Every structure is written in C-alpha cells, then in structure tokens.
Amino acid sequence: MTRDALREGIAAARQKRAAFFFFTILALFLLIGVAVTLGSAGFSVAEAYRAVLAGLFPGSFESSDLAQTIVWDFRLHRVLFAVVAGFGLAVAGTVMQGILRNPLASPFTLGIASAASTGASVAIVLGAGFVGGSYLIIGNAFLFALLAALIIYAMARYRGMGATSMILAGIALMYLFSAVTSLLQYLGTADELQEVVFWMFGSLDRSSWPKLGIVTLLLAVCMPYLVYRAWDLNALAEGDEIAESLGVPVNRAMTIFMFIASLLTAAVICFTGTIGFIGLVAPHITRMVVGTDHRFLLPASGLVGALLLLGADSLARTLLAPVVLPVGIMTAFLGVPFFIYLFMRRRDAGW
C-alpha cells in the first residue's frame, strides 16, 4: 500500500465517522419529533413541534393549551428520558466492555441490574430501605446497584483486579441477587409480587422532569471526563500490561472507569427498572461502524443507545396501543436476536 493510499484510508475512516455522527443525530431529532406525537390524543408532528417550541419560547409560537399540556406534562420528559437513559446505559456498557476486554460485559452481565432489582424488592416487600418516603424504591435500587459494583471491585481487587475475575465475580453476584429477589417474591403478598415484577420489567412510565434532570446532570459530568480519558480506555482495551507499558496507571484507571460505569447504570435503572441489552448491543453496533477509538466510540455508542431505547419505547407505546408495553420487554425482544447473532458470528468463540 502506498503512502497516499494509507493517508486516504485514514481520511476515509474519519469521514465515515463524521457521517455516522451526522446521521445518528439527525435520526435522533426526527425520532424525538415522532415520539412526541405518539399517543391517544392524536395530533400531527407539526403540532407537536409547535407545542414544544411554544413551551420554549412563549409568545413566539402559537399552540393549543391541550397540546402544550400533553406534550410538556406527559410526553416530552418521557421521550427525553429515553434519550438520556439509552445514552447512559450504552456508555456504561462501552466502558465495561473496554476495560474488561470482553464483548459480553455489560451492566447486566455484571450483576449490577440484578442487584438493583433486589434493592427494589427489599423496598417493596419488606418496606425497608436506606432512604424513606417516595424515594424508598429508587434509593434502594440505586444503592444496591452500587453495592454490587463495590463487591465485584473488592473481590477482583483481592484477586489482583484481573478482567476475567471481575466478570466471574459479576456473574456469581447476578445469581445471588436473583435468588434473593426470587425469595422476596415468594415471601411477598400478591400485590407486592405484582409490583416487584412490574418494576423489573423496566419502563419509562415513571419518568419526570426532575428525574430527567438528575440523569442529564450526571451524564453532563461523566461524559466529558470519559471522552477526555478515552486514550486510557483505548490502551486498557489492549490488556493491562500493554496499558501499563503505554503509561496508564492501570489500577487507578480501572477503578475510576468501573465506578463511573456503575454510577451511570445505577442512576438510570433506579428510575426505570431493568432495561437490558442497550448496554450490550449499542457498543457492538457502533464499534462495527466507528471503530474502536473510544474518543469517538463513547459518544457514538451513546447516541445509538439513545436511538435504540427511544425506538423501543416508541414501539412499546404503539404496538398494542392504548396498552403501553414495558420498554424492558421490547429491548429484550430486539436485543436477544442480536445477542445470538453475535455468538454465531464470533469465530474465536472457543472460550
């Protein structure tokens, strides 16, 4: 290959990346517009946009009170929550796959989501929790998720912080927390059982502006840091020793990345319940197009996650309308076939 061809190849990869960003952002904006119009009070895309703009710039745009109420009080925060939740879960998955060098790593295979379910079940069935009042379930889910991450971290640390030991610890924890959740379901009343099951389905029904604010704020803090530290993630993806020899303080970097990924996951799923597969699938899809450089992979995979979750939620709202399906079920329906495809496609599946 000549030097010019090499340079052209590098430039072409750059253009492909730029195009990917352009089209995913465009698609996301369009989908947000469509998603805001979906629902029983049928009005057009144009009306929906007008209502959004009228809320943002009162006086400059005309819109009916009804449309404005429906859009601003019921739909917009749910749609935007889907965007930030999908973004956060995908970024968390990307970070975990990167540092654990395992394509199957995600907030769910590491037991963090099961722990959140256990936390929610403890709140629902036993009424016990760390935070009281209306935040009992959310607080429990959040803290249990972080607790799981902490246990994995401590176990891995004890064994020398290897990627494989972290995954094994995570899988073991997943089973343990699932068992605790099952036990609580068994002991609970029919109503409690129903509530637990419903929580675990994962749904955006419980979204609100303050919750949207919390997750957005967290992303606004974590994302720039992760992108700034992207070279460390790139190096870690090559293996601990290589990362070390490339100048990455491996233990410290692993700890920080693991913490951020867990925090993002916990912050999202404590509000939504279990939404699987976004964190697993979005990084894989994105990596195929954008490549493995985390400087671009992280934001791109966040965008794909946002698209996927918003798409899944839009489907969940329309498929059996007026019944709204839990989005966690939809993401699993979309995610599982992909997961299997991934397995079939791997040529080095021998481990």
Next chain:
Amino acid sequence: MVRLEVDALSFSYRDRSVLDTIRFAAESPGVVGLVGPNGSGKTTLIKCIDGILKPEGMVLLDGAKIPSLSRPEVARRVAYVPQGITNHSHATVYETVLMGRRPHLSWRVSEADEEAVVQAMEALKVEEFAFRCLGDLSGGERQRVMVARALAQGSPLMLLDEPTSALDLRNGMEVMETVGRLAHEHGRLVVMAIHDLTLAARACSLLVVLRHGRVYAQGTPAEVLTPDLIAEVYGVEAVVEEREGVPYIFPLRPRRD
C-alpha cells in the same frame, strides 16, 4: 544514545525467588538477547526492567531509576511488546499502532503522530493491512504489528518478549533483521527474550544467559554459545559451528546423566 544498567536486581513471587542479583549493562545502538530455558526468568526480567513488576535492586536508564519515574515518563523511554498476543480486539492495525503514540499525545492526533505511525507500519511491512482488524491477521502478522506499535512509541529502549515465537523461518529472520536495523539506524537499544539461539546469535551484540533466575554467563554470542554452556544450561548435547562470524547451534540430543 541510551544506557541501560541493571544492578543487583532480584525479584520474588511471594516467597519463590525468580530473579537473583541480575547484573548487566548495555548501550544503544545494540541488541541484547536474554536467553535461557523455560522458567529461567526472562519474561520476569523484562517486566522488571519496564517497571511493571517492582524488583529489588536497580534499573537505571541513563542514570534515572525506572521505578521512581511516573508511568507516562517510563512509557516515553521504554516500549514493551509482551509475549503471545492473544488479542481478539476489533481494533484495526492502524488503530493499534496509533496506540503507541499514547505517551506523547495530548488528545488530538497530530500530523507528527500520524507520520510516526505510518513510518512504523512501513518499517514492519504491515501497511498492507492497515485497515484490517487485528483479530483477522495471522499470528506472525500480528506480532509484526505489535513491534510496529513499540517502534511508533519512539522510546529509546525497546523490550521484546519472544518477538519471533509465532513466526515462520523467513518471517522470524526478517523481523530480527528489522529489529537490528532499527537499533542501528534509529539508535535504539533493544532487549529481547528469545528462545531461538541461532536467531539470537545472528542479531544480538550481547547475550545474557539466564539459568534458575541468575546470570549464568554474558558476552558476545561467539563467547557465550559453546557446547559446554548449552550442555550445562539446557541439558542438551550440541555442536556449535561458526559461519560468517556467527555461531550456529546444532542440537543433537538431550544429555543423559
């Protein structure tokens, strides 16, 4: 020019001594071969020199103690290619070699970084598959990519752990020739662990023979590689013949005591 001094270096895993008062010194340009049977401590010594493991004793690079430097500072001085890359990453060859520039990059990839990457790929002849995934390459191609990354790192000291283990006869010779050329043209010091004594004899200016974690002998290949030493260190009866100034080893049979 760069000067590496290893002095009274010892290392133990828990209570098992792996390296015991290792001592040698070398200057660039040059290629140092660490040879010795399996388990003699070659890989551990390389990791100690890079500061990945923390040994007792001294590792000095131009007078600076490597353990006292920060990781990025070490990375600008020392590049390391581990043994047996089992990397299934989706990274392309270009992305992988680019990683070598990490110690120098701020965040953006500059023209100079890109140029260093292109040159390193050309030097190891991996530019042909610059945009293929690492996982799709043969073992030998992958090994060349790893050496290219170490070269792109621009560090005066390069540590290579068995750089030819996955390579066939020709590729092995070519990589060793490239390594020798890099050492002399770019003024680098290369320290490599290597099993193939003949390849080592052809490429190295200094051989350090390890046995049970100690330096058994050191010197030029012609000084060191004698039938007696091979019998003693490897337990193999061998004939050594010199061709073009290089000692060639013909192993005959395991020695029976």
